[in-house]
Amino acid sequence: MAPLISVIIPAWNEEARLPETLKALDTYRMTRPQIAGISCKFEFIVVDDGSTDGTCKAALPWVDLVLRMPKNQGKGAAIHAGAKAAAGEICVFLDADLGGSAMNFPLLIEPLLRGEADMTIAELPRAVKPGGLGLVKKLAKHGVLALTGLSAAAPLSGQRAVRREILQRSGRSFPGFGVEVGILIDAIKLGYRIQELQIPFTHRETGRAWRDWLHRGKQFYAISRTLWQCWRRPVC
Template identity: 55%
Template sequence: MMMPEVSVIVPAFNEERYIEETLRSIRKACAALRDRRTEIVVVDDGSRDGTFKLAMPLSDLVVQHPRSYGKGTALHTGCKMAHGRILVFLDADLGATAERFPSLVEPLLLGQSDMVIASLPPVKKKSGFGLVKKLARKGVHRLSGFEPVAPLSGQRAAHRGVLEHIGRFAGGFGVEVGLTIDAVKLGYRVQELDVPFAHRVSGRDIGGWMHRGKQLCAVGGTLWSRWRQPIC
């Protein structure tokens, strides 16, 4: 059996509203990679809705956690189960815009980058006050020297060897910050690229504030751990 060259890993938690459109768009986009063999791996992080059932017919593999362990653990599981030499991380709520993921892969195939991070266009809906993003941006810059535009972006692609060399995934919503810091400090070429992805944006309601509170704690914890235990 021929192994896939590109594996798309989609962590999902209670995403029955978006998962089908996202996966159909990913599958459609795989054709844009022409002769590159691809696979789609979904990690259902203990969802309590129909995410697992809806993802099954649209994926090559669906892994189900018995309970929610957080995004970092879901991505780690996906990496262990995927077979591609290029790993792409996409959020489950991208919907039709997930079709644009080949833009992240191209610089890797051309040998221009080792990790590519999507910078999304500004959103129209008001959410928070940008505190988490500011903390993440300043923290990444302080700890690695790299000044990111999109420090919290979950849409990224990297060579498998980069992620294996890093060898650790921060917990929860701090995973992206940790991966960026570690990749830069290890000397890998990290590139940000404008890609018009769009996903669900939390508003200024109780649910939105709770989500951003979890993000703030996770990002702060990751920055602290990367300061205390630098990868090199």
């Protein structure tokens, strides 16, 4: 039987960028329904995290399901809701602003279908424009290393594929932008195999405007909470 792949995209006010991302996914589904030589079925799920623009309307023509959060609850809650609604044995999480580069999503899935990994994480190309000071990434890397012993290259990447059983065994959600770090730590603690891959995804880059620093501040706070949660209440 062809495996079902659930592609879950959390989105907040992504009316402008989301359609191009979804069009790339739909094009792959319609033209190349195989990954690593294995026929697959796909379901596409967008979680509209309390958007105030037309994100929901923009998603409807392309996806199988749109979940609408009553208010903005953060990325962690959106991913948890999407995973709970998904039916696939493999869940793929992608950011809403990947555009045409979303066509590369099968590269995340191949190692799982070949039995080489239980979770894959995309390491994106180096940013073009100057961003932050690297404090958020350092916090995530050092936190994952301290709690698991794994030196992760891209612990914050929102582009990843994971066997559904990992999410079920973890059985918990993580706050906001700490969700990727939390899922990674739990997967390692539970003994699953992690593989990081260099994949040419491209998305909107943050700069050094005040809103970008505010975004990084929210990330730092959420990841700190997640690391504390994983330290105080380890999954096993």
